[in-house]
Amino acid sequence: MTLLADAYATAGRPFLPYSIPVPNPVSSGSLAAWQVRYTMLYIEANLETALQVAELAAIAKLSVSHFSRAFRISFGQPPHSYVMAQRIEKAKRLILSDERTTLAEVALSCGLSDQAHLCRMFRKLVGVTPAAWRRTYRLPIAAHESPVLPDATVPS
Numbered sequence: 001m002t003l004l005a006d007a008y009a010t011a012g013r014p015f016l017p018y019s020i021p022v023p024n025p026v027s028s029g030s031l032a033a034w035q036v037r038y039t040m041l042y043i044e045a046n047l048e049t050a051l052q053v054a055e056l057a058a059i060a061k062l063s064v065s066h067f068s069r070a071f072r073i074s075f076g077q078p079p080h081s082y083v084m085a086q087r088i089e090k091a092k093r094l095i096l097s098d099e100r101t102t103l104a105e106v107a108l109s110c111g112l113s114d115q116a117h118l119c120r121m122f123r124k125l126v127g128v129t130p131a132a133w134r135r136t137y138r139l140p141i142a143a144h145e146s147p148v149l150p151d152a153t154v155p156s
Contacts, residue, residue, distance in 0.1 A: 030074040031067075035060040039071070047087055048111045053079050087111055088125045091118060095134050103130050 031039065042059050043051065056079055057067035071079050087110040094106045107118035122130045 028073075029070060031060060031070045035062075035070075036074055043083055043086055047083070047090055048109055050111065051083050084121055085125060088122055091122060091130065092126075092133070092137075095130055096137060099138065106130070 038059050039056055042056065053068060054064050056071070057064045060067050060070075062070065068079060071082070075082050077085075091106050091110045091112075094101060094109060095103075102115075103118055104115040107113070107115050110118065112118045112121065119129055122128075122133070126133060128136070
């Protein structure tokens with residue numbers, strides 16, 4: 001576990017709630033295990049780009065219609081929904097990684113068009129805005145540390 005994950009575990013907060021379904025490659029009509037693995041790796045490696053279903057189907061060596069049907073059986077949702085969920089999970093990691101990162105920068109690095117797109121999709125999938133989520137899951141300031149305040153002149 002990383003230092004950040006340890007801090008969240010000790011704070012009694014869940015680290016990055018993960019609600020993406022696990023693929024089930026044993027169902028009839030689903031993707032084979034190697035197709036699931038290659039597709040997931042390709043999606044994760046290319047989240048910041050515009051992913052087309054045709055690209056994913058080519059990775060799995062299937063036609064677009066067959067791939068879409070098999071993907072839905074394997075993952076329980078269509079490819080576009082899965083990709084969006086992965087982008088939001090990446091956004092969660094980036095939001096917590098650095099407090100100074102703007103939401104617009106997070107959106108672009110996750111393959112979303114702008115901050116408004118990030119906020120709309122984040123709220124749809126998570127239920128709260130990215131800023132509210134950041135406030136809820138960021139690390140609290142330790143009791144012995146005080147925030148840095150600007151120097152104030154004290155009148156004599």
